[in-house]
Amino acid sequence: MKTLIDQLSNYAAYHRDPRNIVTHYIGVPMIMQAVVTLLARLRWGAFAGVPLSLALLMGIVAAVYYCVLDIRYGLFMTALLAAMLALATPMAALPTAQWLAWGLGLFALGWMIQFIGHYYEGRKPAFLDDVMGLAIGPLFVVAELSFALGLRKSVQAAVELRSGPVRRRQSAPA
Known part of the structure; x- marks a missing residue:
């Protein structure tokens, strides 16, 4: 299994432009909320008052993975x-219409923001080369x-040693 530094360095290599990183601060949480919202509808009951849903199951799997990579980041995640x-x-x-409007609306808007950031980066999103980028984002x-x-x-320091520092100069790609 790849380490925290391996995963972050690989992902960071696609994200060295500060404008792209800022778009990720906005777009990634929107996409995450959209996915959780869409998966939360797929329920099969409740346990101790907690709805059992695909969102809960996927959240547990993701949380365990993040904790295995790094306990501090994992607990925050x-x-x-x-x-x-x-x-x-x-x-x-x-x-249904309102649920889909929230879920699909956040998803589409989040990805539009992401692609604006990757325009400035001049590089495609990481997940196009490694699907794990969707979890590491x-x-x-x-x-x-x-x-x-x-x-x-x-x-x-370890991430920047492998992927390089965040670029300080901001210029649009040609």
Whole structure:
């Protein structure tokens, strides 16, 4: 299994333009919320008052994976996924048209924002070369936010050693 540094470095190589990283701060959470919202509708009951849904199952799988990669980031991602599920559950109970409008609307808008960032990056999204990019994207956003806050400097240094630093000069691709 790839390590945290392996996964973040591979993903970071596609994300060195600061404008692209900013679009990910916005687009990735929107896409995550959309997916959780859409999957929360697929329910098969409840346990101790908690709706059992495909969103919960996928959230547990993702949370375990993130914790295996790194316990600190993993616990943060677990809390984030739980908050998204708490928001998604009532959205999934809306009439079908409203549920789809929220789910598909957030999904489409999130991806539009992502593709604007990749225009500035001048490179395709990471998941087109490695489907794991879809799972690592949210973790990358959390890691980049922690780096911006001055946290996890050793992780940042290891990632930048492999993928290079975030470019400081901003210029649109030709």
